[in-house]
Amino acid sequence: MIRTLFTTIYFLFVFCSTLLHGQPAYYSSIDFFQTGDDLKVQLSDLITETHTAFIPYTAQSTDTWGILSTSDLEFSTSDNVLLMYGYDNNDGMFISDRLRGVFEKCNFSGCTGTAGLWNREHVFAKSLANPSLETNFPGPGTDVHNLRAADSQKNTQRSNRLFIDDSGVESKVTNDGYFYPGDEWKGDVARIIMYMYLRYPSQCEAMNSATGSANYSPNGDMPDVFLEWNEEDPVSLLELTRNDVISSYQGNRNPFIDNPYLATLIWNGPAANDSWGTLSLAVFDEVLISVSPTITNRHIEISGLGESDFNVIIYSHLGHELASFRRSKTIDVSSFSSGLYIVHVVHKKGTSQVKFMVR
Secondary structure, three states, X not given: OOOOOOOHHHHHHHHHHHHXXXXXXXXXXXXXXXXXXXXXHHHHHHHHHOOOOOOOOOOOOOOHHHHXXXXXXXXXXXXXXXXXXXXXXXXXXXXXXXXXXXXXXXXOOOOOOOOOOEEEEEOOOHHHOOOXXXXXXXXXXXXXXXXXXXXXHHHHHHOOOOEOOOOOOOOEEOOOOOEEOOOOOHHHHHXXXXXXXXXXXXXXXXXXXXXXXXXXXXXXXXXXXXXXHHHHOXXXXXXXXXXXXXXXXXXXXXXXXXXXXXXXXXXXXXOOOOOOOOOXXXXXXXXXXXXXXXXXXXXXXXXXXXXXXXXXXXXXXXXXXXXXXXXOOEEEOOOOOOEEEEEEEEEOOEEEEEEEXXX
């Protein structure tokens, strides 16, 4: 396993103290003591329950065109969208463009594949879902987390080809008929497929979107290539912006954009970036210490440390750091209010933590 669990108390207070600084409140209901399928089910339930609005594909009011025209902008004041799979704006070829004017879109009938226009790419291809993703009514086929602005011809080139690993900035159809999205976009692809699998687990199985082995995941339900891309291509500013914009319309978020390491906790594979800095904490050996008295209103004495260097940190039961001391075995707690506290000791041989009560 990528991560061995800490002792329960250690993980609890470190998790709580860092949670307040990095993890969005959106995930406050998730029990991150769990990993694998247990964590996968929790996140699947969360993004399903918070998906409160289904966006029409094309409509007179708010539709997927309108959202993408904001979410996929190069930057907030730009007049250009970033094109999925694009890599070169200077070769004179529309199909390889990385940028396109936001109003130069293929939102009228009969324009599919028209040069110089952008349209809506289903990253999890419509026909690879079971049943296929429909766009005639709001639902899985109009989930904007799965839609990206793409050059109309490039979208046609990708079609419903399975993704495969390769290298280079160029997105391309490989010699064996698969599709490589390009170095800039492979992480985006991976995180979208992971989202779709959790949001529509029976309809959009990740294994139906790529070719290759699935050796990392215990259940063989996530292609290795997506876990590798998730680690190799970090989350971009565009992904972060899209997640916020789409969430403001649909209500739900893509967890793997908020923290790519969630994929590592669920399916193993290469350790992706832990955006919150809370889920990939190193495992330490435990140093046995004791505190006396365990119920006090004056001071506590820490024993079991010897004479070597150490640091002591006092946390509330909610994980808030209250005080820290260097090489101090006697701690005055007379100013603490009544309640439960945790003593955390960092020692050259490892760490330890014990509880005490102020009355």
